[in-house]
Amino acid sequence: MKTVMGIVDLQEKKSLIRELADQRAVESIPFAGRYRLIDFALSSMVNSGVRNVGIMLPDEPRSVLDHLRSGKDWDLARRHEGLFYLPYAKDDEDQRKGDLKNFYHNLDYIEHSKERYVLLARGSFVYNMDFNPILRFHQNTGADITMVYHTAAEESIGKNVVLETADNGLVEDISEKPAVYDGSKVSLSIYLMEKKVFVEMVRYTYEHGGQDLLMDGIIRRANEYTIYAYEHDGYVAHIDSTAAYYKANMDILQPEVWEELFMGENSIYTKVKDEVPVQYKETAEVKNSLVANGCIIRGEVENSILFRGVTVGKDVKIKNSIIMQKGDIQDGSLVENVICDKNVTISKDKWLKGAPNYPLIVTKNVVI
Template identity: 45%
Template sequence: MKNMMGLINLHESDELLREIASYRPLGAIPFAGRYRLIDFILSNLINSGITNVGILAAGNSRSLMDHIRSGKEWDLARKKDGLFILPSLQTGHVQGAFPNDLADFFNNLDYIKCSRQRYVLLAGSRMVCNINFESVLRFHTERKADITVLYKEYDGSDTSRLKNATLVETDSDGRVIDMEICPVNARSNKLSMEMYLIDRQLLVDLIDASMSRGGTNVARDCFIKNLASLRMYGYLFSGYLACINSVQSYFEHSRELLNPEVWQELFFANGSIHTKVKDEAPAKYQQDAIVQYSLVANGSVIAGKVENSILFRGVKVHKGARIVNSIIMQKGEIGPGAVLENVICDKDVKITAGKKLKGELNHPVVIGKGTVV
């Protein structure tokens, strides 16, 4: 895959993820005990043989930069090609269905122009999956497409997975005839994975033309407005996909990872998922610990009861505490006798002795970073 480069666009709306994205970009949100959302697209790119990767930063990216560092964990610390952080002129959160990302693409156009690969794989970070892009490139060249967009097809009755997302509609030949960004009523059951394969020079031309006509959003102004003149095809992805676009979807997809089949596919189907290495001791289970159907990361110390939950690195669960259907992020501490059910605790949260917190499966309680309850 020496003929393809990757471009990760972190201008993703986080309006419905504010509780866990208030001080970090969406790509830096912790997921699955040890990972961040951006780990999945980075790993997919490198597992596909793509070694030139640019990350279009957005908002407060300090936590993201701390996580990625030189890109060594993804084999992107290279003398030739490698990892490139493309700065943004914008600050704050990315709001609305149409983020103003076109200006940042235009300001970093030299990076795209100077790259030696013919094709660009443009993607975000909120679509969590395990995919090899070699088959996508074959599909793209066989159909002589201008743009190939990846999509996941759902049962028509499963409308919950189609909310707050981009939908595509294809004809019998697989050509994309319509695209909608966050429609109120879903008119298609094909969820765009917001991953686009496009000729590098065509992308440069579309960005330049759209910018000169007052455009602000790449998906809308470069792709959707040119559907009639471009040969855009849809590539059906049949594997597991988690679209993280709200607190509810984050909670739901996190709980799906407790299914061994889902875990196996997501982390090993087309290569391993890599993340930042931390040298910590294995999780320690004390004499009174009871852990059932849960993911527990290294560095944790468990003395209470944990059921159907995900515990990140360095979590402490004291004796008598009970955690059910919950997510406890890094260095959380659950005091003696505390009870948590359907709760998401961000990093460094401390729940003191005897406290009881209960949410609902469709509306979990979210405790912000560093909070003491």
């Protein structure tokens, strides 16, 4: 993959996950006990041999910059190539929305890169993917653009890009739909193309009034390109809503999902923090849960995820919940179907309970 440069686009919309993304980018939301969402796309690129990666920053980049820093934890702090930050394009005279403006204003970085291909991915998907077979597929088919998709295993509601393909993978139709059904081919927002194709697409589409790369650059110009689709048959989750975030974290508690994402040949890297091991006191009882370093457990934890530095008091019962960093769940509390953001304190004998499909959300730094 030395001929491929990567771009991770951090432009996921916040409207359906506002409670968790109010003060951070969607892609920097904590996930699975110690990771951030961006770790999955970035680690997959690094594991595939991509050594030149551009991060298309959101309009509020602080949380992303704090997490990625120099890229050292992903082996991208390099003298040559490595990690590059591509700033969000703020232009008061140009009120166009969409991601195309950001690509257009950073074309100089792309054009001056020596790689032949561009691999574009969104940072709000959870997967562990090897991109090398996709490059070979792209070269063997002679495609202008290769899109990656997965086959939906169940019906779901939410805006999705659905593909229709021929038996050989040739894309015959691309459409945006409000719901998907079992067997639908759903795009993962991963695109591979030659750099010259990407640069021409961005420049022409933007200069002719386009706003969105997919809608204006690919779908509306689909007859100008030969587009093929490659199927990824592993675990995938798109974190575009609070419900999707909660479900994906609960999925991680299934051993087969955990093993596929984190125990295979390719690791998922994240920002390293040295913490002491978990302290399980005599009264602790933990079942089917992920508990990160630095936690102190005195109560019951079942089917839940505790991030670094969480304290669980005596006679506490936590079930089907997500407690982020430095949470303090004090004695006698009951927490079920709840998402607690960072630095939340639940004082003694409080009961918090959400619904399995609509978890209760406690925002950052709140004391209850």
